[in-house]
Amino acid sequence: MAQQRIDDAADFVIVGTGAGGATAARVLADAGLDVVLLEEGPEIPLADRRREALDAMSVAVRDMASQTTDGIHPIPLLQGRVVGGSTAINSGIIWRLPDDVRRDWCERFGLEKLVDETEMERVFARIEDELGVHETEGELLGGNNTLMERGAQALGLPGRRIHRNTKGCQGNNRCLQGCPVGARQSMDVSYVPRAIADGARLHSSCRATRVVFEGRRAVAVRGTVHDPKTRARVGSFEVRARRGVIVAASAIWTPVLLQNSGYRHPLLGERFQAHPGAAFVGRFDEPVNMGFGAAQGYEVPMRDRGYKLESLGMPAEMLAARLPGAGADWSKRLANLGHYVQWGGQVRMEALGRVRARWFPGASGGGVSVKYEPTKRDIAKLHDALVLTGRMMLAAGAKEIHPGVAGFPDTISTEAELDAFARHPLHRSQAHLVASHLFGTACASRDPKLGVVDDELAAHGAERLYVMDASVFPTNLGVNPQHSIMGVVWRASEMLAQRASRAAAA
Incomplete structure (x- = not known):
């Protein structure tokens, strides 16, 4: 079979169509600049989105969720591999960049221009208006979220209904598989189509597979073309960049691409960070019917304790896998599957990891090595989060809780049993973690000794290369x-468009 060959050229070539890449395309194309978007994954029309979780994951989730950290206790690293990136498989949860984080970035990393308070307020308001961000409607909470709200209120916790980027949500609880009606305003149904328009x-x-340099200047992107169904290689491409290359391939694959392209910086691939989390499953006498409602519609921010609790609606086949027992017991x-809830905690961990390209791209892990190990304090925060999750479940009326923690009973039914769980130290080997929020491997700083890119997200030591x-x-x-990515990238893209306009006028 003849091999395909794609040759193209644009002002800016953008690698990735997730929150970062799609937002950059939306801003730059709106400014009249010629833009090409490159996406490793397929484009999936609404009509082709699959109901079954495993089928959907095989198409849209990288390595079918088998991508993990290295080590004896690997942590799955969930990422979308599809047009829209991870925004196409997440629950559309929207949080603005916390102000304490923004101030820290200004004070320690010199990012005042990038995250100026007034400018970020303007940008966030614009994005929220365009993507329909609002609090989850009461009629769309469903049993899973409503019971969590009940438990949080009973304990006097600072819970709130989650703000999501949706328009016309029908409560299908199919965010993970890809919204079947396009209600969640993920990049594949919002900013990618807008940029194309x-x-x-x-x-x-x-x-x-490679950013091409001429001297220090990024001038093109090369790679391989794949069949969207079989993923077999069917050709190659090269897209020339007249004004610059923007890499938006994620905290894992951006450093890998740049390392494989010969770009060097001491911090490239360093300071990998994440929000690993774990969850409890609880059974109620009353029907929950997790199949209806916002997949994630309620949360309890516990920022002073280093974590955030969230409801987590799951497809039936994935929820069933969380139930303990075997045979007749299982x-x-x-x-009684329709009587279960699932809530969990994502932890703001202090651990710092490292991402490296493997020597052999065909090796296990798809050509990437991720070293990341939570600290003892991180695991202590996780333990606290799980205990509080259990207390909420009991306060809401749960009859049984299934912690899924190695070395502990399969079932907790009373406060006394939960207290015993709270008293017993939790060890790293007992915690089954999953991470979906990944960042930090090409850090921004005005000082090239502290960051890979500067306060306009241009790569230190290179020309016309941006992350x-x-x-x-x-x-x-x-x-x-997600919202912080979009806000920061919007600001950087505006500055990039302004520079391009000045250069054209010169």
Whole structure:
């Protein structure tokens, strides 16, 4: 079969179509600049989105959720590999960049221009208006979220209904599989189409393997073209960049791409950070019907304690896998699947990791090595989060809690049993963690000794090379990062568009 060959050129070539890449395309294309978007994953029309979780994950989630950290206690690292990136498989949770984080970035990393308070207020308001950000409606809470609200209120906790980027949500609880009606305003149904309407071009199923440099200047992106169904290689591409290359391939794959391209900086791939979390499952006498409602519609921010609790609606087959027991015992619980909730905590961990390209791209892990190990204090915060989750469940009326923690009973039914869980130290080997918020491997700082990119997200030591994704965050946010990514990238893209306009006028 003849091999495909794609040759293109644009003012800016953007690698990645997630929160960072799509936002950059939306701003630059709106400014009249010629933009090409490159996406490794396929483009999935609404009509082709699959109900079954495993089928959907095989198409849209990188390595079918088998991408993990290295080590004897690997942590799954969840990422979208599809047009829209991880925004196409998350729950649309929106949090502005916390002001304490913004101030810290200004004071320690010299990012006053990038995250100016007035400018960020303007940008966030604009994005929220365009993407329909609002508090989860009461009629869309469903049983899982409503019971969490009940438990939080009973304990006097600072809970709130989650703010999401949705328009016309029907409560299908299919965020993970890809919203079947396009209600969640993920990048594949919002900023990517808007950029295309403004003249941008999208090449999907195109995996970038190298940024091409002439001297210190980034001039093109090369890679391979793949069949969207089989993922077999069917060709190659090269897209020339007249004004610059923007890498927005995520906190894991941005450093890998740049390392493989010969770009060097002592901090590239360093300071990897995340929000690993774990969850409890609880059974109630009353029906919960997790199949209806916002997948994640209620949360309890405990910022002073280093974590945030969230409801977590799951597809039936994934929820069933969380139930303990075997044989008749498991079947009995399965028969009551409609009576279970799942809530968990994401921890603002202090641990710092490292991302490196593997020597052999075909090796296990898809050509990447991620070293990351939570500290003892991180695990203590996780323990606290799980205990509080259990207290909320009991306060809301749960009859059984299944912690899923190695070395502890499968079932907790009373406050006394939960107290015993709270008293017993939690060890790293007992915690089953999952991480979906990843950042920090190409940190931003005006000082090249403290950051890979500067306060306009231009790479130190290179020309016309920019990084615009979560890898530029110099510290851990402690909240869902999508909105912060979009806000920071919007600001940097505006500055980039202004420079391009001045250069054209000169």
